[in-house]
Amino acid sequence: MNNICKKFMPVLGLMGMLLFVGCDSVESDLKTPLYKTGLADNVTQTSKLKDQFPRQYDSYRKNDESTIMTEYKGSVPFRKNDNVNGLPKGYRYAQPYLKNLWLGYPFSYEYNEARGHTYALEDLVHIDRINRYDPNGLGNLPSTCWNCKTPKIEEWVAEHGDAFWKMDANHFRGKIDLKDESISCGTCHNTSDMAIELYSVPLKDWLERSGQNWAKISRNEQRSLACAQCHVEYYFTHPDNGVAAKPVFPWDKGFDPEQIYEYYNNHGPKNGPFTDFVHAASGVKIIKVQHPEYETWINGTHGAAGVSCADCHMPYEKMDGKKASSHQWTSPLKDPKLTACRQCHSDKSPEYLKERVLDTQNKTFKQLLKAQEASVRSHEAVRLANNYIGEKNADYEKLMVQARELVRKGQFFWDYVSAENSIGFHNPTKALNTLMNSLEYSNDATSLAILATNGGILNDISGDINEIVPPILEHSRALQQDPNHLDTHPWLKLLPVLPKNEIQWDGEKRLGAAK
Ligand code: HEC
Numbered sequence: 001m002n003n004i005c006k007k008f009m010p011v012l013g014l015m016g017m018l019l020f021v022g023c024d025s026v027e028s029d030l031k032t033p034l035y036k037t038g039l040a041d042n043v044t045q046t047s048k049l050k051d052q053f054p055r056q057y058d059s060y061r062k063n064d065e066s067t068i069m070t071e072y073k074g075s076v077p078f079r080k081n082d083n084v085n086g087l088p089k090g091y092r093y094a095q096p097y098l099k100n101l102w103l104g105y106p107f108s109y110e111y112n113e114a115r116g117h118t119y120a121l122e123d124l125v126h127i128d129r130i131n132r133y134d135p136n137g138l139g140n141l142p143s144t145c146w147n148c149k150t151p152k153i154e155e156w157v158a159e160h161g162d163a164f165w166k167m168d169a170n171h172f173r174g175k176i177d178l179k180d181e182s183i184s185c186g187t188c189h190n191t192s193d194m195a196i197e198l199y200s201v202p203l204k205d206w207l208e209r210s211g212q213n214w215a216k217i218s219r220n221e222q223r224s225l226a227c228a229q230c231h232v233e234y235y236f237t238h239p240d241n242g243v244a245a246k247p248v249f250p251w252d253k254g255f256d257p258e259q260i261y262e263y264y265n266n267h268g269p270k271n272g273p274f275t276d277f278v279h280a281a282s283g284v285k286i287i288k289v290q291h292p293e294y295e296t297w298i299n300g301t302h303g304a305a306g307v308s309c310a311d312c313h314m315p316y317e318k319m320d321g322k323k324a325s326s327h328q329w330t331s332p333l334k335d336p337k338l339t340a341c342r343q344c345h346s347d348k349s350p351e352y353l354k355e356r357v358l359d360t361q362n363k364t365f366k367q368l369l370k371a372q373e374a375s376v377r378s379h380e381a382v383r384l385a386n387n388y389i390g391e392k393n394a395d396y397e398k399l400m401v402q403a404r405e406l407v408r409k410g411q412f413f414w415d416y417v418s419a420e421n422s423i424g425f426h427n428p429t430k431a432l433n434t435l436m437n438s439l440e441y442s443n444d445a446t447s448l449a450i451l452a453t454n455g456g457i458l459n460d461i462s463g464d465i466n467e468i469v470p471p472i473l474e475h476s477r478a479l480q481q482d483p484n485h486l487d488t489h490p491w492l493k494l495l496p497v498l499p500k501n502e503i504q505w506d507g508e509k510r511l512g513a514a515k
């Protein structure tokens, strides 16, 4: 019987009985089963484990599926800003202002919906965020980008030491098998005995920093920490306070957006605020949040109750008459029977449970759009106030410092929910609370910018934001080489035209005059 069931059985009475029946097959209080594979402990190729673990391998191969959607999520890698076109290019639940909010940062070139683990490397080498046009073949991003895509990192870090992280990302193109070494068995297992074992440097660093010993962590927590190697917020260390470009998890003050934001305030240049990029329209220094699933889940209803990521995303299945953990990491809602959920909620119908998830997602998405629009408006207000030539408030500078800080904070709080992949389900209360805070910060930023100009920008910033600053649907590195494209939107006009270069990389292959 699993820990959750033990914990809830005495408390929940009848529900507890159902939990008992439902959870009996989960066996989470036993140890993770061990094997003797005869392999080294850090095998990076998935195919090498195929014959010994046919069930796990077969379900792993289901991650290749990349066409099925649920209401909000699923595995079609549509463009996350495109709510105009239909699948596979766009989707009705895309957020139209993503390119606006990341203007001046590679995320504005391309950002897609996640799909299965078996695509992680392929999608990395094709993404427009890493430069593929540089005439010298450089990606202009650190090798840290490979960290969450392959267990090969262990080998590369052993070879290059701490210098690995700041090496150019494109250096490693062609040095890896995109299909066989993408997030693979060795990502979460010691491949000699299949114990759950971390490969992730930033997670191991965090456990050490917070005084935790992997060997003493419960099996149930390990089943979530395996995912926390990647499904988390992280940043690349600024050279002023550590090993350049090394990934770090910003959790020292806690997992909530307030605490992470505070942490960032002294992890940038000279121990000042950390910044990912300067926004091209407002000039505000912005932090880009990345998929904080673990941080969101940890103090939500399920996380607090000890329900692990694997409970919902890796339910036990009967395969060839034997029980094995599903190794298809995807939306649990794709399964019409909601098998994962009904291990515990066996008294509820799949329809009821789906409806409960949707209720949270509908409400969260509505507020997400509002927070996003308020954030865009705050950038535009600060842009207008930056350029304002009329009579200013006597406290103009002071008010603008406050306004910029609130733009930064408003966008950070919006992004914490936007970049999280469950549209609120992993922690409905925190998602809505975070969005409420985001709205408040962004609206306050706009008010302060108006005040700083003694109301001078009021007319220009009032009204429908879709008309004042329309969403940018199309943008990419190639388009930024074209002055005509930059003329199509008032904010795109603020970007420099990039030098005209041919594409240098097709995935792993160096094109053209390549050496
Ligand atoms: C109580 C069950 C439950 C737990 C526990 C849980 N999730 Fe989820 N997760 C869901 C549901 C439901 C969705 C929304 C799926 C949808 O809308 O189709 C989801 C969505 C996701 C997605 C996006 C899926 C997609 O289709 O793009 C990711 C990634 C994810 N979860 C990772 C995690 C991680 C990592 C953890 C642990 C830190 C975790 N989940 C814990 C139920 C759970």
Ligand code: HEC
Residues within 6 Å of the ligand: 031, 032, 033, 046, 049, 050, 053, 056, 057, 060, 183, 184, 185, 186, 187, 188, 189, 194, 196, 219, 222, 223, 226, 227, 310, 314, 323, 324, 325, 326, 327
């Ligand atoms: C993203 C992390 C992750 C990856 C990648 C992964 N596993 Fe697992 N695996 C787990 C987790 C979590 C469990 C459950 C452990 C537990 O319940 O204690 C598990 C359990 C297992 C088990 C124990 C039996 C079972 O089914 O529960 C085997 C065997 C196994 N995995 C094999 C593999 C093989 C083979 C691969 C590569 C094809 C692989 N795993 C890839 C996370 C992963």
Ligand code: HEC
Residues within 6 Å of the ligand: 074, 075, 076, 077, 113, 114, 115, 116, 117, 119, 120, 121, 123, 124, 147, 148, 149, 150, 183, 187, 188, 223, 226, 227, 228, 229, 230, 231, 309, 310, 313, 314, 329, 330, 331
């Ligand atoms: C090595 C880093 C890494 C680890 C560890 C990892 N993931 Fe992922 N996960 C990713 C990446 C990267 C993607 C997106 C891949 C893509 O779109 O190419 C992803 C995608 C997903 C998706 C979306 C799949 C879909 O169909 O849309 C789910 C769900 C998910 N992961 C759950 C989990 C769970 C649960 C665990 C722990 C058992 C886990 N992941 C461990 C990196 C990781």
Ligand code: HEC
Residues within 6 Å of the ligand: 004, 008, 301, 302, 305, 307, 308, 311, 312, 332, 333, 340, 341, 342, 343, 344, 345, 353, 354, 356, 357, 428
């Ligand atoms: C391992 C057990 C377990 C699994 C698996 C599980 N839950 Fe839960 N769920 C719980 C517990 C425990 C609670 C909290 C009950 C309480 O505190 O009264 C809960 C509460 C809920 C709630 C009410 C609170 C909220 O956050 O809205 C919903 C809805 C819910 N679960 C849906 C799901 C869905 C959907 C899935 C599958 C994707 C799922 N659960 C999987 C154990 C589980």
